[in-house]
Amino acid sequence: MSSRITSASLAVGIDMGGTTVKYGVVRGHEILDERPELPTPAFKGPKPLLKELCVRINELRKKHKGIAAVGMGVPGFADITRGYVHELTNVPGWQRVHVSRTLTVGTGLPSYVENDANAMCYAEFLHGAGKGAVNMIAVTLGTGVGGGLILNGALYRGSTYGAGEIGQMGIDHAGRRGEHGNTGALEKYVGNREVTARARELYAKARCRVAAEDCEPRALSAAARRGDPIALKVWDEFTTHLAAGLCSVVWLLNPDRIVIGGGIARAGKLLFDPLKAKMKAQLAESFRSHLKVVPAKFGNDAGIIGSAAVALDLARRR
Amino acid sequence: MSSRITSASLAVGIDMGGTTVKYGVVRGHEILDERPELPTPAFKGPKPLLKELCVRINELRKKHKGIAAVGMGVPGFADITRGYVHELTNVPGWQRVHVSRTLTVGTGLPSYVENDANAMCYAEFLHGAGKGAVNMIAVTLGTGVGGGLILNGALYRGSTYGAGEIGQMGIDHAGRRGEHGNTGALEKYVGNREVTARARELYAKARCRVAAEDCEPRALSAAARRGDPIALKVWDEFTTHLAAGLCSVVWLLNPDRIVIGGGIARAGKLLFDPLKAKMKAQLAESFRSHLKVVPAKFGNDAGIIGSAAVALDLARRR
Secondary structure, three states: OOOOOOOOOEEEEEEEOOOEEEEEEEEOOEEEEEEEEEEHHHOOOHHHHHHHHHHHHHHHHHHOOOEEEEEEEEOOOOEOOOOEEEEOOOOOOOEEEEHHHHHHHHHOOOEEEEEHHHHHHHHHHHHOOOOOOOOEEEEEEOOOEEEEEEEOOEEEOOOOOOOOOHHHOEOEOOOOEOOOOOEOEOHHHHOHHHHHHHHHHHHHHOOOOOOHHHHOHHHHHHHHHOOOHHHHHHHHHHHHHHHHHHHHHHHHHOOOEEEEEOHHHHHOHHHHHHHHHHHHOOOOHHHHOOOEEEEOOOOOOHHHHHHHHHHHHHHHOO | OOOOOOOOOEEEEEEEOOOEEEEEEEEOOEEEEEEEEEEHHHOOOHHHHHHHHHHHHHHHHHHOOOEEEEEEEEOOOOEOOOOEEEEOOOOOOOEEEEHHHHHHHHHOOOEEEEEHHHHHHHHHHHHOOOOOOOOEEEEEEOOOEEEEEEEOOEEEOOOOOOOOOHHHOEOEOOOOEOOOOOEOEOHHHHOHHHHHHHHHHHHHHOOOOOOHHHHOHHHHHHHHHOOOHHHHHHHHHHHHHHHHHHHHHHHHHOOOEEEEEOHHHHHOHHHHHHHHHHHHOOOOHHHHOOOEEEEOOOOOOHHHHHHHHHHHHHHHOO
């Protein structure tokens, strides 16, 4: 059965995180109607949260007539075929949840669940900084480092929906130990916490007294712009590590676009200029000549837009 | 126009290396008629070599009536859409060569050119150790480390036909310098030359006099089986480095199969047991539960079989 999804179709996009659930009505790259976010921990597990979401979606449908699908992005692996979440490590109570089925029963709409990094990736590919790309890598820099892959113009999800774990890729076989026993995971070098810890360490070594918040990535980028040598050193190490990880991705997948989002990506030229130079210096001509490394277009909206887009895409292909 | 390719169709597969060109008539995974190899350096560049190949192919067609396509695997990037080779770094004179056009004009058959690692990968996927896989990584261990990718059941080639350069992926951001200015390339740790050099270094340090050939991978695997502590150490480092590189591939692509070929892969359990154990210890459950790491089925024949298979596949889709 075709669901008669057109380019004018609307979808509800839900972006679930460990602290809040954001949602809204989406058409293309526009959020027509974004509703106040829900606090994730206020709901005791998936059942009450999904029930509340169904109530909200049904309200939205009274106002917006063309809603044709629901997409929900979650922070973890999502089996998109079965609409199933096996476990969300950072959200208590989320084990073995039939997300799609629950949303469909509660709303009557075709509903889908997707990994949040994949949703962000798809939003950027369809409507943002990845437009026109054929093979695109999306990277989100935050506490963790997430990733999504568009290969030959479609989301690539891997054999158990786990693909794109760029943050777990190793940049040092004898390096820092990660959560999975893996050594030298990129995330352990460029995650927000690690950057902050490194700044604190260097300031302490130099006997500089700085406030705790001066070691946060945002403050460090301001300090680097002022020429603070320690902040500059932290950024230099950061771009070296990130370049190492991304070059491995490029050697393996030979993409034409890398889209970088997340808080640290807002540092702009301070990040992108050295990152691109370091990558260029380590790649063969045919790997770098077609490659663009660009900041993400959508910030916090990418999850809502991408979840809605994935849902319309999957509903179209039912 | 459809070329009426059936499962009974034959193809000529050509496996070109820097020292020899092997070729034969292929049906499925069988080489029906393999002819004596040609010495690559005896031909002054691509023109005379391709001309000679056309003569040989036309001879084969007299004997085998069902030959429907020609596939040629080359050691370098091949633009399969245009049938064009921009450059083969290790074969003098191979710059800007219209391989497919020349073979088609000389034989009247649809002809294609493909990267040799991709051809090997496709042979293993269709007929060998990759049968039944959905997402498969092929790795060849030799002087260099090559790779090919099957994603969602099809060869993935990347934006400029360069995908699969596993040997260039980094395992140490501050490590050994590679040919492209890249640091810590896997190849610089597990390539045949590097393994031999490391054995020589360790034997010298231990003041053991060994013949040069005792440091070659084959001799080292025999020595390790006898319990030689230095050979065991070299193998231990080898599998640690290879596991680091392959784990990064698994985090990024979440495959269900890794097929390992090339000379060193013949070491069998000596390679595979520690490699699998080290990988398992560094991967999350959902990444390792569906993953099989297996030796390649085809040895030197993979290039001929795979080139033929790629050619039939592309001819079918014309």
